[in-house]
Amino acid sequence: MLDPIINFFVKVFNAIGRGIGWFIAVLLWPFVAFGRWYNKRGWLIKGPVGLALLALVLGYAWFVFQTQRWTNFDINYANAYKQENVVASAGDPTAATDDQTQTQTQAAETVRDQCAPSTIVTATADLIDFNVNQNNWVPSMLLSKMGLFGVPWKNTPYLDNKAAFQLGINQAVRRVSIELVDRLGRVRGTSGIDANLQKARESLAYDEDSWYFSLDPFGPRSTTQANYRSARRSLLQFNQELAACRSNFDARPDNLLQFIDRITSDIGATSDILRTRMEASNAGWFDPRADDRFWFAYGQLYAYNGILAATRLDFAEVFRNRNLEQIWLRTEEQLQAALDLQPAIISNGHEASWIMPTHLATMGFYVLRIRSNLVETRDILDR
DSSP, X not given: OXXXXXXXXXXXXXXXXXXXXXXXXXXXXXXXXXXXXXXXXXXXXXXXXXXXXXXXXXXXXXXXXXXXXXXXXXXXXXXXGOOSSOOOOTTOEEEEEOHHHHHHHTOSOOEEEEEOOOHHHHHXXXXXXXXXXXXXXXXXXXXXXXXXXXXXXXXXXXXXXXXHHHHHHHHHHHHHHHHIIIIITSSTTTSXXXXXXXXXHHHHTSOTTOOSXXXXXXXXXXXXXXXXXXXXXXXXXXXXXXXXXXXXXXXXHHHHHHHHHHHHHHHHHHHXXXXXXXXXXXXXXXXXXXXXXXXXXXXXXXXXXXXXXXXXXXXXXXXXXXXXXXXXXXXXXXXXXXXXXXXXXXOBOOTTOSSSOBHHHHHHHHXXXXXXXXXXXXXXXXX
């Protein structure tokens, strides 16, 4: 009596097996055909082709290794920029004792005037160092640009998370470089633009995916990471000039207000990116674009976590006079909570789904919480 039912399920599973076999055969057909062609060729052809294939295999192995290896990734790195009882804001004069000169000359204590360097500039330079020195810059790697058989990696679920994370950091770094040139690194609007900051901004505005050779325009060109390293050197040079009181950092309340306002706008644009993707798809675990949207937002918040911690030091006097400590601590707590969110696989499910979560909505929630805290800080400064 059960034979018809058993036969039915046997036919169903046989059909599924044939379908899977057909699908695998279609995927492997180009490789099988190439293998047959390769076996029929002589060594004059086999040798160069074999070397090219070996280089391709080794190249992809290196590429996979670099995309999965996140060197010195630390969600608590911003603690290095958090200090208590800061005396001087960035650019303010300080006094320091030159002990080395005392030792050499056996003379009385020698005091020289110095200025406090910018921790914002230091944090920005450190983020560039993290992106292009401590880690390989994935977006401009040749195999990253080639994609998966011509399909961009961002349109696949694979090997694009680190690239999106690095681009998120770079978005924040670019924004800070613009503000340093336009407002923070000069005395009001009538002073000249600092040459080091201007050079850093120009270098950071370079294409994010440039390799050693380009088809448009045709010919060799400077790589992205080379330009970003140049930007880092310019930032460090500015800080050296600032510490020697030869550059300016205008730590006024209105400059802090404008700086927070620009960061708020930048984060708000990212929340719109998340919202747009949530409206475009609710495929859950099977949305290939959800992961790069998530990790771009994550990288941006990762960068702003350190930059905002540094802001508290550079504008120490403003923080004391305007009583910003409590609202700032809440902002830092929200940033830390967002960085604690590290799912192994990013899902873009429906908001009401109980099977597949929506990590984009969760990240968007933290982004908006952080933005609302920054808006409140701005309102306090605007009173």
